[in-house]
Amino acid sequence: MPMLDRQDDVFILDIGDGENRFHPDWLTAVDAALDEVEKAEGPRALVTAATGKFFSNGLDLEWLIAHADQRNDYVRRVHGLFARMLSLPVVTVAALQGHTFAAGAMLSLAHDFRVMRADRGYWCLPEVDINIPFTPGMSALIQARLTPQTAHEAMTTGRRYGGHDALAAAVVDWAVDEEAVRRTAVEIARSQVSKAGPTLGTIKTRMYAPALAALRDKDNTLD
Numbered sequence: 001m002p003m004l005d006r007q008d009d010v011f012i013l014d015i016g017d018g019e020n021r022f023h024p025d026w027l028t029a030v031d032a033a034l035d036e037v038e039k040a041e042g043p044r045a046l047v048t049a050a051t052g053k054f055f056s057n058g059l060d061l062e063w064l065i066a067h068a069d070q071r072n073d074y075v076r077r078v079h080g081l082f083a084r085m086l087s088l089p090v091v092t093v094a095a096l097q098g099h100t101f102a103a104g105a106m107l108s109l110a111h112d113f114r115v116m117r118a119d120r121g122y123w124c125l126p127e128v129d130i131n132i133p134f135t136p137g138m139s140a141l142i143q144a145r146l147t148p149q150t151a152h153e154a155m156t157t158g159r160r161y162g163g164h165d166a167l168a169a170a171v172v173d174w175a176v177d178e179e180a181v182r183r184t185a186v187e188i189a190r191s192q193v194s195k196a197g198p199t200l201g202t203i204k205t206r207m208y209a210p211a212l213a214a215l216r217d218k219d220n221t222l223d
Contacts, residue, residue: 001016001025001026001029002014002015002016002026003033004033004036004037007186008190009042009043009044009045009190009193010044010045010046010047010186010190010193011033011036011037011040011044011045011046012046012182012186013030013033013034013037013046013047013048013049014049014050014051015030015050015055015056016050016051017050017051017052018052018054019054019056019057020050020054020055020056020057020104021056021057021058021059021060021061021063022056022058022059022060023060024063024074024077027077027078027081030081031081031084034084034088037088037090038088038089038090042196043196044090044193044196045090045091045092045093045189045192045193045195045196046090046091046092047092047093047094047095047182047186047189048093048094048095049095049097049181049182049185050095050098051097052097052098053098053099053121054100054101054104055094055095055097055099055100055104055108056101056103057099057101057102057104058101058102058103058104058105058106058107059078059103071222072221075220075221075222076218076220078103079135079137079216079220080216081107081110082106082107082110082137082138082141082215083137083212083215083216085107085111086110086141086204086208086211086212086215087201087204087205087208087212089196089197089200090193090195090196091112091113091189091192091195091196091200092110092111092112092113093111093115093185093188093189094107094111094114094115094185095115095182095184095185095186096108096114096115096116096117096121096123096172096181097117097121098117098121099121099122099124100116100121100122100123100124101122101124101125101126102124102125102126102127102130103138105123105124105125106125106138106141106142108172109141109142109145109146110141110145113173113174113188114172114173114174115172115173115174115175115176115181115184115185115188116163116166116167116174116175116181117163117175117176118162118164118167118175118176118177119163119177119178120162120163120178121162121163122160122161122162123161123171124154124159124160124161125142125154125158126158127155127158128155128156128158129158133222133223135220135221136214136217136220137211137215137216139155139214140210140211140213140214140215141211141214141215142154142155143211144208144210146170146171147169147170150169150170153169154171163175174188
């Protein structure tokens with residue numbers, strides 16, 4: 001389960017060491033961690049990291065199949081996480097040490113910055129290949145954070161971007177050696193702790209107003 005730690009002014013949210021899919025209990029734990037980050041006072045920033053082969057594989061499809069009657073509520077919770085991260089009033093950095101797929105890739109896009117392992121692991125939006133259309137909110141988030149050309153390629157072809165390709169396409173901001181991923185993310189976050197506060201939150205909210213409105217639309221579904 002996700003665990004929150006703090007190194008001086010940098011919070012580190014480790015989201016797990018498995019596939020880190022968005023099980024409802026996982027979502028609850030992440031929300032609780034973000035509550036703690038938001039309620040803290042003074043300079044601070046957030047790094048979201050993971051351990052092992054995956055950063056995140058996104059939606060918990062097995063849970064969804066077993067709880068089809070809760071599908072829409074589940075999607076709203078996922079959209080809520082994306083919206084919250086996108087507008088969080090602290091600088092956020094995703095440390096992508098492993099595969100980052102589907103809703104996990106979208107979660108990375110909701111962060112201000114992304115650091116990816118250069119030599120192994122892929123960033124991918126495979127929805128076109130697994131026949132799951134993007135919701136309007138998901139589409140809005142992706143298109144708000146990627147260039148039109150990259151968003152089109154990523155969404156319509158399901159391309160798997162390695163670290164160097166992801167950097168060239170501006171999917172990520174840094175591509176570094178494996179052992180440097182988390183350290184680099186923490187260094188970036190530490191350099192931005194003074195930005196935390198309501199002004200940053202307002203800037204993000206206004207910058208991404210259309211995406212946030214789409215994510216918060218209660219009619220969003222996977223249909």
